[in-house]
Amino acid sequence: MKALLLRSGELRVDDFPDPIAQAGQIIVKSLCCCICASDLHMVHNAKRLSQWSQQFGGPFNFNPDKDIVLGHEFCGEIVELGESVSEDLRIGDRVVSQPVVFGPDGFAVLGYSNEYAGGFGEYLALSEQLVQKVPESMPTETAALM
Known part of the structure; x- marks a missing residue:
């Protein structure tokens, strides 16, 4: 898939591996993603953030020298x-999520x-x-x- 990548401190559009749904996961097509000040902070300070997170036991376990697809304020459509x-979720539903995903590791x-x-x-x-599903009346x- 195409993505806006943070690569070696620079932003560029390039290929990134397609996600594969694990048990308990859904795949969504990104419909809208908002730019947050923390995205800009990542562009300028990814190495420092990674070091601090490792040093102090933070949640950010990424390698700043490898590709990162930014964006944690988004709305997507289930594909x-x-x-x-759960049967509560269906293909075509618009959803938002906390920006955390649980995987096998x-x-x-x-x-x-x-x-x-x-x-x-x-x-x-x-x-x-x-x-969380997005109400029909709410713009993407x-x-x-949210």
């Missing part, structure tokens, strides 16, 4: 359901991971238990900021 996903913070794309990628893997752009 795939992984195994054992623990968790990752979306927008701060080398393994999981954030909202500036075409597709994201999300954990079912952190997803508003939902992305």
Whole structure:
């Protein structure tokens, strides 16, 4: 898939691996992703943030020398359901999520991971238990900021 990548301190559009739905995960097509000041902070300070997170036991376990797909304020449309996903979620539903995904090796913070794309990628893997449906009456752009 195409994504806006943070690579070696610079932003560029390039290819990033498509997400694969694990059990309890869904795949969404990113409809809208908002720029946050923390995205800009990552562009300028990714190495420092990674070092501090490792030093002080923080949640950001990424390698700043590898590609990162930023974006943690997003709204997406479900395009795939992984195994054992609740019947409450359906393909075509618009959703938002906490920017965390649970995987086989623990968790990752979306927008701060080398393994999981954030909202500036075409597709994201999300954990079912952190997803909320967006009401029909709410604009996608508003939902992305929830």
